[in-house]
Amino acid sequence: MYEIVKAHPLSETVFEMWIRAPQVAHNAQAGQFCIIRPDETGERIPLTISGIDGDLIRISFMAIGTTTKLLSTLSAGDHLRDVVGPLGIPSDIAKGPETVVIVGGGVGVACTSIIAQAAKNAGNYVIGIIGARNKNLIIFENEIRDICDELFVTTDDGSHGIKGFASGPLKTLCESGRKIDKVWIIGPGMMMKVTSDVTKPYNIKTYVSLNPVMVDGTGMCGSCRVVVDGKMKFACVDGPEFDAHQVDWDDLLVRQLMYVTEERQSIEYHEAHHECRCKKVE
Ligand SMILES: Cc1cc2nc3c(=O)[nH]c(=O)nc-3n(C[C@H](O)[C@H](O)[C@H](O)COP(=O)(O)OP(=O)(O)OC[C@H]3O[C@@H](n4cnc5c(N)ncnc54)[C@H](O)[C@@H]3O)c2cc1C
Numbered sequence: 001m002y003e004i005v006k007a008h009p010l011s012e013t014v015f016e017m018w019i020r021a022p023q024v025a026h027n028a029q030a031g032q033f034c035i036i037r038p039d040e041t042g043e044r045i046p047l048t049i050s051g052i053d054g055d056l057i058r059i060s061f062m063a064i065g066t067t068t069k070l071l072s073t074l075s076a077g078d079h080l081r082d083v084v085g086p087l088g089i090p091s092d093i094a095k096g097p098e099t100v101v102i103v104g105g106g107v108g109v110a111c112t113s114i115i116a117q118a119a120k121n122a123g124n125y126v127i128g129i130i131g132a133r134n135k136n137l138i139i140f141e142n143e144i145r146d147i148c149d150e151l152f153v154t155t156d157d158g159s160h161g162i163k164g165f166a167s168g169p170l171k172t173l174c175e176s177g178r179k180i181d182k183v184w185i186i187g188p189g190m191m192m193k194v195t196s197d198v199t200k201p202y203n204i205k206t207y208v209s210l211n212p213v214m215v216d217g218t219g220m221c222g223s224c225r226v227v228v229d230g231k232m233k234f235a236c237v238d239g240p241e242f243d244a245h246q247v248d249w250d251d252l253l254v255r256q257l258m259y260v261t262e263e264r265q266s267i268e269y270h271e272a273h274h275e276c277r278c279k280k281v282e
């Protein structure tokens with residue numbers, strides 16, 4: 001059992017949780033994820049390790065379905081049945097000085113802070129761009145501002161920062177002719193597809209963190225397959241970060257919708273019957 005040490009909302013729909021998981025915390029690096037199972041009958045879901053502090057790891061998640069909504073009801077002192085990790089290949093962070101741009105959209109912003117910190121620690125110049133639909137959905141702004149050398153904040157409706165999408169400041173930076181060595185883009189699939197198109201004409205190495213449905217997280221089940229550079233890859237062991245300009249986005253976006261009916265049925269069932277089994281350990 002894994003103790004939840006801290007848990008609180010970051011916005012209406014996004015929550016953060018610090019979990020005591022020493023084995024995971026001591027081995028985890030930026031870009032890796034863990035698989036969590038809230039209770040013995042629960043589903044396993046992958047979540048990025050968004051922070052590490054001693055024996056603790058942080059997860060930051062959007063409550064959108066059965067398991068994430070269940071997680072959002074838990075608080076400090078509750079326990080999770082399983083936390084498996086760290087999984088996946090760490091971010092490809094080079095020793096500086098390089099100039100890197102790290103772009104986060106929506107809940108994807110939560111996954112950028114740990115990459116920005118690792119890039120900064122490696123002696124790089126780090127430019128952050130974070131975006132959300134509106135001011136209330138912007139998360140981690142202060143934390144990321146403290147890490148980055150420059151930070152741009154965007155909201156779709158202009159209620160905070162620059163009006164428009166996170167791709168806007170990225171386009172401006174590329175057009176300015178400033179030297180950019182690497183870009184990371186993390187967010188919803190469509191946002192990563194569109195935003196990575198910005199860097200393509202400039203031949204800037206651009207990474208995205210892909211989020212296909214995962215089950216075992218160890219390369220055995222094949223559920224997380226993605227097509228990159230025309231070859232089939234398993235995101236859990238070959239990724240989750242891949243060269244954005246080589247990802248077959250159409251394949252990925254279609255596969256992500258495969259279980260929409262089952263996911264809707266599951267949430268309806270659990271909203272009608274759910275009784276939380278993630279008890280406090282006495
Ligand atoms: C490597 C990786 C890292 C991720 N990191 C984060 C994160 O840090 N924060 C965050 O909010 N989300 C993250 N996700 C997505 C997260 O796993 C899903 O939101 C979660 O599984 C939804 O489960 P649910 O039961 O609440 O919702 P459901 O209703 O079951 O599903 C809602 C949507 O979530 C996705 N999803 C469902 N099950 C899975 C699964 N087993 N694996 C992957 N995606 C699934 C599907 O696109 C689905 O349409 C990550 C996904 C991957 C693959």
Ligand code: FES
Pocket residue numbers: 213214215216217218219220221222223224225234235236237
């Ligand atoms: S999740 Fe099973 S192979 Fe990747």
